[in-house]
Amino acid sequence: xxxxxxxxxxxxxxxxxxxxxxxxxxxxxxxxxxxxxxxxxxxxxxxxxxxxxxxxxxxxxxxxxxxxxxxxxxxxxxxxxxxxxxxxxxxxxxxxxxxxxxxxxxxxxxxxxxxxxxxxxxxxxxxxxxxxxxxxxxxxxxxxxxxxxxxxxxxxxxxxxxxxxxxxxxxxxxxxxxxxxxxxxxxxxxxxxxxxxxxxxxxxxxxxxxxxxxxxxxxxxxxxxxxxxxxxxxxxxxxxxxxxxxxxxxxxxxxxxxxxxxxxxxxxxxxxxxxxxxxxxxxxxxxxxxxxxxxxxxxxxxxxxxxxxxxxxxxxxxxxxxxxxxxxxxxxxxxxxxxxxxxxxxxxxxx
Amino acid sequence: xxxxxxxxxxxxxxxxxxxxxxxxxxxxxxxxxxxxxxxxxxxxxxxxxxxxxxxxxxxxxxxxxxxxxxxxxxxxxxxxxxxxxxxxxxxxxxxxxxxxxxxxxxxxxxxxxxxxxxxxxxxxxxxxxxxxxxxxxxxxxxxxxxxxxxxxxxxxxxxxxxxxxxxxxxxxxxxxxxxxxxxxxxxxxxxxxxxxxxxxxxxxxxxxxxxxxxxxxxxxxxxxxxxxxxxxxxxxxxxxxxxxxxxxxxxxxxxxxxxxxxxxxxxxxxxxxxxxxxxxxxxxxxxxxxxxxxxxxxxxxxxxxxxxxxxxxxxxxxxxxxxxxxxxxxxxxxxxxxxxxxxxxxxxxxx
Numbered sequence: 151x152x153x154x155x156x157x158x159x160x161x162x163x164x165x166x167x168x169x170x171x172x173x174x175x176x177x178x179x180x181x182x183x184x185x186x187x188x189x190x191x192x193x194x195x196x197x198x199x200x201x202x203x204x205x206x207x208x209x210x211x212x213x214x215x216x217x218x219x220x221x222x223x224x225x226x227x228x229x230x231x232x233x234x235x236x237x238x239x240x241x242x243x244x245x246x247x248x249x250x251x252x253x254x255x256x257x258x259x260x261x262x263x264x265x266x267x268x269x270x271x272x273x274x275x276x277x278x279x280x281x282x283x284x285x286x287x288x289x290x291x292x293x294x295x296x297x298x299x300x301x302x303x304x305x306x307x308x309x310x311x312x313x314x315x316x317x318x319x320x321x322x323x324x325x326x327x328x329x330x331x332x333x334x335x336x337x338x339x340x341x342x343x344x345x346x347x348x349x350x351x352x353x354x355x356x357x358x359x360x361x362x363x364x365x366x367x368x369x370x371x372x373x374x375x376x377x378x379x380x381x382x383x384x385x386x387x388x389x390x391x392x393x394x395x396x397x398x399x400x401x402x403x404x405x406x407x408x409x410x411x412x413x414x415x416x417x418x419x420x421x422x423x424x425x426x427x428x429x430x431x432x433x434x435x436x437x438x439x440x441x442x443x444x445x446x447x448x449x450x451x452x453x454x455x456x457x458x459x460x461x462x463x464x465x466x467x468x469x470x471x472x473x474x475x476x477x478x479x480x481x482x483x484x485x486x487x488x489x490x491x492x493x494x495x496x497x498x499x500x501x
Numbered sequence: 502x503x504x505x506x507x508x509x510x511x512x513x514x515x516x517x518x519x520x521x522x523x524x525x526x527x528x529x530x531x532x533x534x535x536x537x538x539x540x541x542x543x544x545x546x547x548x549x550x551x552x553x554x555x556x557x558x559x560x561x562x563x564x565x566x567x568x569x570x571x572x573x574x575x576x577x578x579x580x581x582x583x584x585x586x587x588x589x590x591x592x593x594x595x596x597x598x599x600x601x602x603x604x605x606x607x608x609x610x611x612x613x614x615x616x617x618x619x620x621x622x623x624x625x626x627x628x629x630x631x632x633x634x635x636x637x638x639x640x641x642x643x644x645x646x647x648x649x650x651x652x653x654x655x656x657x658x659x660x661x662x663x664x665x666x667x668x669x670x671x672x673x674x675x676x677x678x679x680x681x682x683x684x685x686x687x688x689x690x691x692x693x694x695x696x697x698x699x700x701x702x703x704x705x706x707x708x709x710x711x712x713x714x715x716x717x718x719x720x721x722x723x724x725x726x727x728x729x730x731x732x733x734x735x736x737x738x739x740x741x742x743x744x745x746x747x748x749x750x751x752x753x754x755x756x757x758x759x760x761x762x763x764x765x766x767x768x769x770x771x772x773x774x775x776x777x778x779x780x781x782x783x784x785x786x787x788x789x790x791x792x793x794x795x796x797x798x799x800x801x802x803x804x805x806x807x808x809x810x811x812x813x814x815x816x817x818x819x820x821x822x823x824x825x826x827x828x829x830x831x832x833x834x835x836x837x838x839x840x841x842x843x844x845x846x847x848x849x850x851x852x
Binding site: 289 | 518536537540541542543544545546547548549550552553554555556557558559560562564565566588589591592594598600602604633634635636638639640641643645647649651654659661662663729730741744745
C-alpha cells in the first residue's frame, strides 16, 4: 500500500517516534473539535457547555480477550474501538475522541499496527469520532490495546444502570449468541460445511456493531430507566443491572432472541443454543428496562426511527427478593445463583 | 486497616466487581465536577466552555517501566499518576480526572491494588484531581497500569513542543540525574553506606513530583515557546523538542543542574554523573525554550511566584542544520547522532 509499511518492517525497526508518525498519517485530523491531535504527549480538544463529558476505557489483552489467529489486526482494531463505543452507547452518549494506549512486542510488524489503527478508524468514522492521541510502549510478550473513549451527552440524555424498578419491562436489541457461535468457528471447533452460517457467526464475533444511534435515541426518550450493553452475556449483564438497581428480574426464555447462526452452530456441535444466547457474551446489544406505564410504545417508536434493529421484550423487573429467575419453555423455573450457575431448587415466589 | 483487604485476599477471590467496590471506597467522589464516578462502565463529568480539554495517557508495564521489588504498590500508583501529571504540566494544563485501566494477574493481593490506587489518589489530590472510572481486567502474568488523565487549559494557556525558534534560551527546572541514581540504588547496584544519598536518590526515582503549578504558570506567561517534560532523559527530550520545532540546540554541559545525589551515587560506582544527568530519564522536570527578547525575566518571575524550584539556563536554540551539540567543560564539543550517541567528529559551525 502506498505510504504504508513494508511487510517485514517491525516496531523495533521504526522505533516509538517512527511508529507515531505512521499512525499520525492514518488520522489526518480534520475534525473541527480537535485542536491538537496525534504527535504530542497530550491531545487538546474543544468541548461545549451544553453537554456533559463521558469517559470510558476498555482493553483487549492477547490471550485473554483475543487470540491472534482468530482475528486479523483490522478486526482487533474494530473490536477495541467497538467495545468502548458500546459502553458509551449504553449510556446514551455520542462518541467524539479516542486515545489509544498500544503495548506491543518489538517484533510486531508495523503493517499489523497500521491495520489495527485502520480498524479503529473505520469503527469510529460513522460517528465522526477519531483517534486524537495516546501512547505506545514495548510489551515484552503480548499485544495489548487499551482504548479510552470520550463522548458527550446532554444532561437529560444519560441513562445509567441503576434506575430499574419493579414492574419495568426488560428489552434487548438484536439477537444473542451470535458472537459465541463465531468464537467456536474461529477456534476451529465446528466441523462440517455451512459457509453462510460460518460467515454470519464470524462477523458477529469479529466485527460487532455498537448500538450508538439506538442508545442515544433510547436515552433521549426519558423512558428508559436503566441500560447497559451485553458484553458479559445476557444473564451476567442483567445481574449487573439488577444489583445496581436493587431489583430482581423474571426472564421468559421463550422470548430470548436467539441468533439463527447461534442456533445452527450450537446444534451442529451438540450444544444448547439458548445457553449460548443467555451466557455467550460479546454480542454488544443493548439491554434496558422501560417504565411499563406508557413508556414502551414511545421507546419502541424512538428506536424504530433511527434503526431497523429488531428488539424483544424478554421479561420484567421484580422485587429484589425474587432474585433473577428464568422460566424455560418446558415450564420449569430456575434461579441464577450468586456464582452464575442455576439453582434448580430456587425460590418460587408464585407457588 | 479498617474496611481494607485482608493480607491474603487476592483479586481472584473478590472478582472484578468485588474489586471495583473496593476501589470505589477509596474515591468518595466529592468533586463537584463529577456527575457519575466509579461504578458504571462510563464516567460522567462536567466541563466548562472557557477551557479546552486536555487528554493524555501513559502506562506502567511490569518488567518494562518498573520492577516489583524496586517499588512498593503505593509508589507505583504515585508514579502511574505522576507521569501523566507531568505530561499535562508540560502543556500548561490543570489536571482534573483520571480513568485507570488496571490489568493484573488473579493472584495479586487486593491490598496491593488498594495501595496502588491510594498512591494515585495521593498524587492527584494536591490538584483536586481524582480517579473517576476505568476498567479492570485479568492479565495472565504481568501487572500493567494504564492511566488516562484529563485536564483543562485556557485556549491562550497552552504550550506545545513545536514552537521553539533559533535564539531562544533553553531552560530546565530542578535538577537532573536523581531518578537514574535512585534506580541504581533500587536495583542494589550501589555498594557502600550513604543513607542520606540513598534516601534522596530513591525518592527521586520512586516518587517524582510533577511540575504542575510550574507548568501552568510558565504557559500563562505567553513567553514560553515550546515545552515538554524530561521523561526520556534531557538529550532525548531536547531532541523531541528540536525535531518538532525544526531547530537545533547548543547545550553548555557546565550549566546542567546535576542532582547532588546523582553526583555522589555515580562517583561511588565509577560512572559519569554528567552522563546520567544528560541521559538518565524519569526526572520529570520541565524543559522549555523562551523568547530571549524580554521574555526570560518575565518567565522566571512567574515561576518564582508559584514555586521555589530551581531552574537553569542550559543553552540556546540554533538553526536546524547545527543539530544538537553539547559543549563540555573541557571545551570539546560533541554532536548528538541520530541514534542518540556522540559524534566526536560532529559539525562545528563556528570553526
